[in-house]
Amino acid sequence: MSRTGAVIVHNDADVLAEAVAARLLNRLADAQAHRGEASIVLTGGRIAAKVYQNILGSPIRTVVDWSKVDFWWGDERFLPSGDPERNETQAREAFLDHLPVDPERVHPMAAADAVETPEDAAVLYREELAKAAGGEGAPAFDLLLLGIGEDGHVxxxxxxxxxxxxxGSAVGVRNSPKPPSERVSLTMSTINAATAAWIIASGEGKAEAVDESLSKGELPAGRVKAVGHTRWLIDKDAASQLKHLEF
Ligand SMILES: O=C(O)C(O)[C@@H](O)[C@H](O)[C@H](O)COP(=O)(O)O
Known part of the structure; x- marks a missing residue:
């Protein structure tokens, strides 16, 4: 069985979310110690929401200078601004709205009431990413978070x-099997240009996709290979189909 990165297994979803939040805070603090600022790509989904709540509740959240963090999104559901189903809304409500972030450093993908199509939103995001990267492409994010679907999507x-x-760096998505059908996403090459990618998975429903991604590398999640490291942060249920665990 080949491994695309370290696999770290926690007891359950609560412990996983707490551990990811603590690691994330340290990762951002380290990046700031090195270069004065940090960048993170957020994801949507239930386990990510739990991580965001844990960030806000963490006693060590002050190790990060929140005004010097750039927040990006790995994907977005193409819905009107403020829609509770938007990944942006979820992150803002769970933690961004409650921390002293610099609004100029929060980079949501365009909403369905601002542009007409997911492709338009992707074009705008490509421009914003290129600007942040100094002209073209996208920045090498310090940390990129990903959830994983039962079908292996990221x-x-x-x-x-x-x-x-x-x-290109971002793409409009149609016919998504997970609602809503219209979405916007970073492309695989942009994901893999991150310095670190952490795939977070909780629950038995993810076990098969986790095992297949780690053993075959054909599913989208199995194709994630960030420049620095790719880490799988999962709970016991999500790890239940892994035959050979390597730590
Ligand atoms: O917009 C979204 O839904 C996502 O960003 C998606 O990639 C999500 O992270 C996974 O589907 C896992 O979601 P759950 O943790 O809810 O299973």
């Missing part, structure tokens, strides 16, 4: 969907 890159093979 961000809004679903198996068999053309967006999975898209070039």
């Amino acid at each position: 961000a809004s890159l679903f198996p068999g969907n053309p967006a999975l093979e898209a070039s």
Whole structure:
């Protein structure tokens, strides 16, 4: 069985979310110690929401200078601004709205009431990413978070969907099997240009996708190979189908 990165297993979803929050805070603090600022790519989903709540509740959240963190999104559900189903809304309500972040450093993907199509939103995001990268492409994010779907999707890159093979830094997604059908996503090459990618998974429903991604590397999650490291932070249920655990 080949491994694309370290696998760290925690007892359950609560412990996982607490551990990811603590690691994340340290990772951002380290980046700031090195270069004075940090960048993170947020994801949507239930386990991510739990992580965000834990960040806010963490006694060590002050190790990060929140005004010097750039927040990006790995994917977004193409819905009107403020819609509770938007990944942006989830992150803002769970932690961003309660921390002293610099609004100029919060980079949501355009909402469905601001632009007409997911492709338009992707174009705008490509421009914003290029600007942050100094002209073209996208920044090498200090940390990129990903949830994983039962089908092995990450961000809004679903198996068999053309967006999975898209070039450029961001792409409009249609026909997503997970509602809503219209989405916006970073592309696989942008995801893999991150310094660190952490895939977070909780629950038995994810066990097969986790095992297949780690053993075959064909599913979208299995194709994640960030420049620095790729880490799988999962709970026991999500790890229940892994045959050979390597720590
Ligand atoms: O917009 C979204 O839904 C996502 O960003 C998606 O990639 C999500 O992270 C996974 O589907 C896991 O979601 P759960 O943790 O809710 O299973």
